Amino acid sequence: MAMGAKPSPDKPTPPADMSLVLDNERILVVILRSDALLERGKVVDTILGLSSLRNAANQLYLAAPRLLGTSLDAQVFRNYGIGLILFDDRHIEEAVPPSPVPAATPQQPAGGIDTAVLGELVTLKSMYVEMERNISELREQFSLFQEKLETGINTPKPLTTADVLHEQSVFTNSTGQDLPPFFNNNPWLEVLSRRGREDHTFAG
């Protein structure tokens, strides 16, 4: 719109969010919002939806939050002629300009395989796998960070039964109970737990 495009009188073809006209060319824009990060598969879903619009517009754009930009490979967008716009609260940038969509080619005879579509699918699949991996890592890091905040990094854990060196518990009716204070830092726990298992000469 900053370059002079105007909203198209037609409604945008789903899943496009915006339909514009510039120099008699139809431009469709699919907007990927920030909350798409929280939904598993939403990002991939959106990108796959883009590919279905290839014949509905002369230029296709994906508009994505700048945060997501680091996980998107710009070269893939170039390869498929899809434009990429990155935005945040203050700035919008055309990261990858679209290539004009070529005129529709005659359809393959019935029963044949559209190799271009196949190729596109393979590419999208690899993009999907990589993004899934990135999102999983981010989720894991976030969980760890949350855990640390809740328990406190420097709070000493009370000594419990499981912490003590002891292969076979002599208590059949107590599990995980905090031990009395006189157990803390007592070297006898290790010495006594090795009774019968060390080679020693009796001092007595």
Added chain:
Amino acid sequence: MDFGTSDFKFGPITCGEEPRIVNNRGYFPERNSVMYRAFEPTADVIVGEDVPLYLQSSEDLSSRLVYPMRNGIIERSDENAWRVVNALCNFGLKSFKVERDNGFQGYYVVASLSSVSPRYMYEHLMEIFKQSNEDGFVRAVTVIPQPFAVAIGHGVTTCVVIESGHGNSQICPISKYPVRTAQVALNRGGGEANAITSEILRDAGYGDLAAEETFVRRVKEAIGLVPADLDDATKEAKRSPKKLRAKYKVPGTRVEIDLGKDSWSRFLIGEYVFNPNHEIFESYFGRGMPRPKDVKIGETVFRGMLDFGDAIIMSVERCPVELQPLLYREVVLSGGNFNWSVPPRLDGVAVDAPTKIKLLLRDKGIKNVSVKMTKSPQFSVWHGCIIYGFAVPDEYEWDWQRLEGWLKLAS
């Protein structure tokens, strides 16, 4: 289970920091007594908190009220004493609720006896647990010496433990195991401090009060002091009589003692415990106060007149040479007989037990010594028993040569 000379301390790990405590005694009620007839059937031996309910007159006490371990040892043939121990063991086991539905398979019982207990006491105690295990309260039992338990409770694996109670004192080197061949026993304890206090009261004109054991013990605790050096302390006391005046009033009564110009004698009370060899005590022996003698009980000779410094050195020097410096660096004191305080104005003249031991050793040329009271004088034996029972593996079986391990009573 800690079988002390006065108290029986017991309980599982769920007791936390402190065990349950009852007197280490039992009462044999007369079957014609009102209490016995009113509450039949009653046990042959009453133990625990119910004992005072059955006491009738003071004449009963000498024959019916039995303190089985007054001197740490029970005679093999003392049937009544063993019956009391039997009753206390059962009382201890059944005092705590168990959740059988929760998988309870019996306790691992750790009993603690005096380090000078002869082998037959171990045998007798284990037999008691075997025979009284009909209800399946005991999965396995073991017996460990009290000084060993003190070392465990104190958290030091190489040390000399000195345990001093009412009747005797034991010096026991520990190096991950008790060094049994190096143990030294003294035929001297808190009872001797009571004896010299009684003589001092007699000399001061309180002959009638001097015969009451409880009163004498209270006076000892109130006025008794341990001198850094007896001669210096005596001179200081005579030079500053007001500063060292020994007075004691029994709370809630008009009974009061005042040693006046003889207040210096309060230093004799502490000195006699640590070193009875000072010439001043000869006059007391001459007037009939029993001299601590060497006695043999079981296989152990209890030395009467050996001072604590010589006793520690004798014990340590029975250990390998490489171990000796390590032992001197960790001397641990345990037992009520080491509970001596220092009034603020008498610092330097009077000392506490650790300082006195250090001074005695220094006089004999042992310099790099660290002497401390055990962290929990009242409960360190019980703490040690709990840790032992928790940590020692189940498969470590009892061995009569090493006197350690679990004697399994349940499969």
